[in-house]
Amino acid sequence: xxxxxxxxxxxxxxxxxxxxxxxxxxxxxxxxxxxxxxxxxxxxxxxxxxxxxxxxxxxxxxxxxxxxxxxxxxxxxxxxxxxxxxxxxxxxxxxxxxxxxxxxxxxxxxxxxxxxxxxxxxxxxxxxxxxxxxxxxxxxxxxxxxxxxxxxxxxxxxxxxxxxxxxxxxxxxxxxxxxxxxxxxxxxxxxxxxxxxxxxxxxx
Amino acid sequence: xxxxxxxxxxxxxxxxxxxxxxxxxxxxxxxxxxxxxxxxxxxxxxxxxxxxxxxxxxxxxxxxxxxxxxxxxxxxxxxxxxxxxxxxxxxxxxxxxxxxxxxxxxxxxxxxxxxxxxxxxxxxxxxxxxxxxxxxxxxxxxxxxxxxxxxxxxxxxxxxxxxxxxxxxxxxxxxxxxxxxxxxxxxxxxxxxxxxxxxxxxxxxxxxxxxxxxxxxxxxxxxxxxxxxxxxxxxxxxxxxxxxxxxxxxxxxxxxxxxxxxxxxxxxxxxxxxxxxxxxxxxxxxxxxxxxxxxxxxxxxxxxxxxxxxxxxxxxxxxxxxxxxxxxxxxxxxxxxxxxxxxxxxxx
Numbered sequence: 001x002x003x004x005x006x007x008x009x010x011x012x013x014x015x016x017x018x019x020x021x022x023x024x025x026x027x028x029x030x031x032x033x034x035x036x037x038x039x040x041x042x043x044x045x046x047x048x049x050x051x052x053x054x055x056x057x058x059x060x061x062x063x064x065x066x067x068x069x070x071x072x073x074x075x076x077x078x079x080x081x082x083x084x085x086x087x088x089x090x091x092x093x094x095x096x097x098x099x100x101x102x103x104x105x106x107x108x109x110x111x112x113x114x115x116x117x118x119x120x121x122x123x124x125x126x127x128x129x130x131x132x133x134x135x136x137x138x139x140x141x142x143x144x145x146x147x148x149x150x151x152x153x154x155x156x157x158x159x160x161x162x163x164x165x166x167x168x169x170x171x172x173x174x175x176x177x178x179x180x181x182x183x184x185x186x187x188x189x190x191x192x193x194x195x196x197x198x199x200x201x202x203x204x
Numbered sequence: 205x206x207x208x209x210x211x212x213x214x215x216x217x218x219x220x221x222x223x224x225x226x227x228x229x230x231x232x233x234x235x236x237x238x239x240x241x242x243x244x245x246x247x248x249x250x251x252x253x254x255x256x257x258x259x260x261x262x263x264x265x266x267x268x269x270x271x272x273x274x275x276x277x278x279x280x281x282x283x284x285x286x287x288x289x290x291x292x293x294x295x296x297x298x299x300x301x302x303x304x305x306x307x308x309x310x311x312x313x314x315x316x317x318x319x320x321x322x323x324x325x326x327x328x329x330x331x332x333x334x335x336x337x338x339x340x341x342x343x344x345x346x347x348x349x350x351x352x353x354x355x356x357x358x359x360x361x362x363x364x365x366x367x368x369x370x371x372x373x374x375x376x377x378x379x380x381x382x383x384x385x386x387x388x389x390x391x392x393x394x395x396x397x398x399x400x401x402x403x404x405x406x407x408x409x410x411x412x413x414x415x416x417x418x419x420x421x422x423x424x425x426x427x428x429x430x431x432x433x434x435x436x437x438x439x440x441x442x443x444x445x446x447x448x449x450x451x452x453x454x455x456x457x458x459x460x461x462x463x464x465x466x467x468x469x470x471x472x473x474x475x476x477x478x479x480x481x482x483x484x485x486x487x488x489x490x491x492x493x494x495x496x497x498x499x500x501x502x503x504x505x506x507x508x509x510x511x512x513x514x515x516x517x518x519x520x521x522x523x524x525x526x527x528x529x530x531x532x533x534x535x536x537x538x539x540x541x542x543x544x545x546x547x548x549x550x551x552x
Contacts, residue, residue, distance in 0.1 A: 054324050067338055
């Protein structure tokens with residue numbers, strides 16, 4: 001009973017906030033609606049018993065990715081009139097995308113109701129006496145070990161690539177040398193100027 | 205508790221579960237708000253003592269009722285919403301901050317089997333809840349439509365995301381040692397873990413550096429001094445709270461101290477044995493576990509106040525350097541070290 005109510009609550013909220021993501025006029029509101037959609041999707045994951053995926057969805061997407069996304073969108077200077085002017089130009093492409101997506105959904109539903117694809121046989125329930133996380137970890141670190149490590153390497157390459165592309169050393173910057181700064185002692189930096197004659201300034 | 209409501213009072217399972225959950229939530233949230241009020245008083249007293257002042261001493265005996273007087277004062281003030289603010293977000297932001305500070309308490313164990321939600325992803329739940337904390341601040345800063353709150357929101361976003369990374373690695377090394385994400389399981393794994401006598405991960409030589417780093421990171425995560433750059437009063441007026449008044453300001457205040465208490469509780473639970481007595485010796489178990497937990501929380505809160513009273517504020521680049529160039533590599537290396545050690549000893 002409570003599960004059914006929770007499912008419909010989360011599902012409605014996901015769809016509603018998804019719709020509001022694209023309908024909202026203000027881009028910051030759009031991102032916030034998107035975050036709400038992520039959050040409710042995590043709720044749906046909990047309902048099907050995938051609590052590990054649900055928590056990861058919140059930690060990774062809501063906690064890190066969406067924060068950076070919001071960060072960037074907040075600082076953008078978006079001209080709304082310019083965006084609306086392009087509406088007619090992008091309309092055919094948008095309609096094409098809608099047709100493709102709708103066809104895919106109809107096709108998928110048809111295939112699913114025809115049955116017998118064998119997907120149900122491939123997914124096995126969590127083994128007895130194992131929590132969700134243990135089952136996932138066992139599978140990832142035994143059967144899918146190489147694929148898992150390869151995924152990690154791909155991410156590492158992406159990260160290093162991003163750093164290489166954006167990092168450049170600029171000359172003439174008065175950057176601080178942390179080591180030198182930490183070695184500074186009061187006697188190097190402070191000088192007694194009590195006997196300094198007034199009006200002559202201090203030599204540094 | 206579900207059993208009590210469902211069977212003893214004859215309410216049926218669904219209604220019994222519902223009532224038990226609501227009662228559990230109230231049993232945590234109401235004392236928490238009371239303790240936030242008292243901990244603000246304690247913070248001010250400790251701070252005053254270190255500055256050789258008296259601190260609040262007028263309202264009630266020893267000034268004990270000062271926080272309630274302050275609460276009444278802000279409650280009676282007018283809520284001012286700046287005319288160019290984004291009204292909806294401006295009002296949601298403090299509510300969100302306050303709510304997020306409360307939800308993480310659901311998985312903190314207060315004693316054996318005294319936990320609202322005994323879920324097997326407890327620690328991940330805490331990480332998820334604490335990563336939501338930044339939204340209240342970002343929304344407040346952006347919705348205020350004012351430059352200082354906005355600067356503060358940007359600082360908060362960068363700061364919290366940076367320190368969450370190393371906190372994640374620190375927690376992974378604790379989880380590796382405990383072998384579970386469940387908070388109760390983590391506490392059980394600490395029972396007599398040092399020579400069968402002392403119950404604390406923090407005194408394990410391999411985890412001690414992690415305990416220290418977690419304490420520092422938790423100060424950065426809650427934006428407490430010396431990392432309180434989000435509300436650095438000498439640069440940003442009051443940071444993201446600048447445009448807030450009356451209850452909306454008070455909610456930020458309560459949320460902030462709620463988060464500080466949560467981080468103290470996390471330090472106690474993850475590294476210093478939670479509700480377990482510090483030494484695994486039978487007579488010490490006569491004292492209820494909740495007393496041990498509260499004592500540990502108070503010790504950590506004292507450390508937080510002590511640091512706030514004595515350490516000057518970091519510069520922003522120093523903060524980022526500490527997070528990314530020192531804590532991140534060390535914690536990453538430590539995950540490697542801990543897992544290697546466990547691989548050789550426990551799992552070989």
